[in-house]
Amino acid sequence: MKRLIPVLKQDGVSIDLIMLIRTVLAASKEISFRVSQGALAGVLGSTLDENIQGEVQKKLDVLANQLIKDMLLADDSVRAIASEEEDHVVGGNPQGQYIVAFDPLDGSSNIDINGQIGTIFTIYKARDDVPHDSDLQFSQKGADQLCAGYVLYGASTLLVMSTGGPTRCFTLDQTHGGYLLTQQTMRVPEKRNEFAANMANYRYWNDANRQFFADVTHQDEKYDKSSMRWNAAMVGDVHRVLSRGGVFIYPGDKRAGVENGKIRLLYEANPLAMLVENAGGLALSNGQSILQIAPTSLHQRVPIAMGSKLNVELYTAATT
Structure with missing residues (x-):
């Protein structure tokens, strides 16, 4: 099985973008570990706060958001980030090449019942025509995405991602901590009832x-x-x-x-x-x-x- 980085290089992804994807996935591995620990890590239950969507935040929501946020803002290639949990864009390096948006923990109502949850992320090229910390950085169509993916935390931790080519599936190998290619090309059947x-x-x-x-x-x-x-x-x-x-x-x-x-x-x-x-x-x-x-x-x-x-x-x- 191939490791993630050789697959991305084979797909012609730039080194800068590969390094940014690695940053996102480093956060996902930490979230995966916390999810697997459940009550042992003290991450179950809700906080007393609501997010911008008016939803009561789960403890793991807050933790996942902060983990991804901190790691991305420490990456010099990131000009700005946007999170489903944040009111506005958060500025990073004004000279960064990329902007990243993410839902830190989709399906958070499933956290306390050990159900399916996941992290969704997307990467765009930063805009030079607006301030680096402006909400307008993300005023771009989905067709402009450079990379899109999600990490599904379940019986195994799966990464499904596309950098413009095929949608591929990787599985987190807990023995060495890396994502390995387990499905070269995902194909949606034309119809299923x-x-x-x-x-x-x-x-x-x-x-x-x-x-x-x-x-x-x-x-x-x-x-x-x-x-x-x-x-x-x-x-x-x-x-x-x-x-x-x-x-x-x-x-x-x-x-x-x-x-x-x-x-x-x-x-x-x-x-x-x-x-x-x-x-x-x-x-x-x-x-x-x-x-x-x-x-x-x-x-x-x-x-x-x-x-x-x-x-x-x-x-x-x-x-x-």
Whole structure:
């Protein structure tokens, strides 16, 4: 099995970007260890604070955010960072080449039950036309990403990443502490009758979405033998889609503040859309390519459907 750096060099990734990816992954290894220790490390439970999204923070959320933040800001190649847990961009080295955005711990509601959680990250080229610590550094389309990936903390720790080419899967080898290539190229099947959606929100969706899911759950012939799978962690649900197909759907709904759903464009939708599309899948928001959306704010949310091409097209045709 090949180690991470030789694979990246083979893919033509620059040394500077490789070193930055190493920094991100160094933080992920520390998070992986803390996750594996659970209650023994004193990281379970919630804090008394809320993040910018209005969500109660878990202790491990705070720890993971600080670990990644500290490591990235100590890297001279980083001009700025943006975290789902932070109100605004945090400036780094004004001469740095890159900017990094991340969701330090996606699926944090699963922490205390030992469920699936993960770190999502994305890297862009820094902008020279705005201040280094401006939110506008991240006013870039998903199509401009240089690298996107996630680390899934589970029975094994997996890294799924693309630097513009194939979406590859690596596994953390605990014996020597490095990520080894375990899947050369991930490919999303064109269709699979599995879907992931939070059906508890059904009553808040518009009529088109409710009708689509009514047809799916009542086995309309177009959706023959559909099955629902839901991890309450986007990173886990999308990993399943990448591994065996299906579709992950998070619509907007009628509640104030959730008109565009809960998925953040910068921290979740863009990086995962890049991984899905580079694996042969499709990622849309109300019929528009997620990777072509021009951001309007740092914590912008978008409704999404991503996964197997035919499944996404079927959902989009029924709801837009």
